[in-house]
Amino acid sequence: MSDTADQPQSPLSAPAQEASGTHPAIRSFVLRQGRMSNAQTRYLETMMPRIGVPYRPERLDLDALYGRHAPHIFEIGFGMGETSATIAETHPENDYLGVEVHSPGVGSLCKLVAEKGLSNQRIIQHDAVEVLRDMIAPDSLAGVHIFFPDPWPKKRHHKRRLVQPPLVALLASRLAPGGYLHCATDWEEYAIQMLEVLSGEPLLENTVDSRQGGFAPRPDYRPLTKFEQRGLRLGHGVWDVIFRRK
Numbered sequence: 001m002s003d004t005a006d007q008p009q010s011p012l013s014a015p016a017q018e019a020s021g022t023h024p025a026i027r028s029f030v031l032r033q034g035r036m037s038n039a040q041t042r043y044l045e046t047m048m049p050r051i052g053v054p055y056r057p058e059r060l061d062l063d064a065l066y067g068r069h070a071p072h073i074f075e076i077g078f079g080m081g082e083t084s085a086t087i088a089e090t091h092p093e094n095d096y097l098g099v100e101v102h103s104p105g106v107g108s109l110c111k112l113v114a115e116k117g118l119s120n121q122r123i124i125q126h127d128a129v130e131v132l133r134d135m136i137a138p139d140s141l142a143g144v145h146i147f148f149p150d151p152w153p154k155k156r157h158h159k160r161r162l163v164q165p166p167l168v169a170l171l172a173s174r175l176a177p178g179g180y181l182h183c184a185t186d187w188e189e190y191a192i193q194m195l196e197v198l199s200g201e202p203l204l205e206n207t208v209d210s211r212q213g214g215f216a217p218r219p220d221y222r223p224l225t226k227f228e229q230r231g232l233r234l235g236h237g238v239w240d241v242i243f244r245r246k
């Protein structure tokens, strides 16, 4: 991603107040080199100076970033960005900040944003845990999306899963009261872990009665992915877990 030090109106102004908070230290991703298509490279280079935000250990002024006051939705790990672009397109009333480490995915979402002419999607290419800790103010988010995070199926890799108590506590602190945390997975055992971990966070409450199993129906705003449609046809499950900040 480009160095945006030359951008005239950086929304990164106020120094971080809490940059020294504890880091959950989850190594949730492995940076693969990954092949970039020509289009992904081109869109990454042309769009990131416009919609990309460089990581800096400073609080981000989200209203200044979008030039308006609207609900801010934060997404961890948008992959190739198809879901993110669809949601941003169908909800122009919200502003979306997607965080992803993988360059082909960043190039792909840049392309979708350009093609759809979206003005409410911004991207940070960095570890989302550090972004949350350092750049996002407490009580500031209307929602958080974590869709199909890497399940890390091997037991010795479970420590790499994102949805664990330290990250959930950090996320809960960044949500405004009434804001939601929405996780989705097609890995049943991870779904159960999500439900347990979110239930254990004192700042959060389930939007669904635990007597009804605790899992939420897929809300209309989350589109079915092609991968998910195929899985559902084959009889595989998908679980949505949606909690609210008290």
Ligand SMILES: C[S@@+](CC[C@H](N)C(=O)[O-])C[C@H]1O[C@@H](n2cnc3c(N)ncnc32)[C@H](O)[C@@H]1O
Binding pocket: 028, 029, 076, 077, 078, 079, 080, 083, 099, 100, 101, 102, 105, 126, 127, 128, 129, 146, 147, 148, 149, 150, 151, 162, 225
């Ligand atoms: C299995 S993919 C799912 C992508 C997408 N959400 C979807 O539903 O198709 C998980 C993504 O999360 C990203 N990721 C994992 N840990 C991350 C972190 N700490 N910060 C940013 N991105 C992360 C990975 O690079 C990967 O692209």
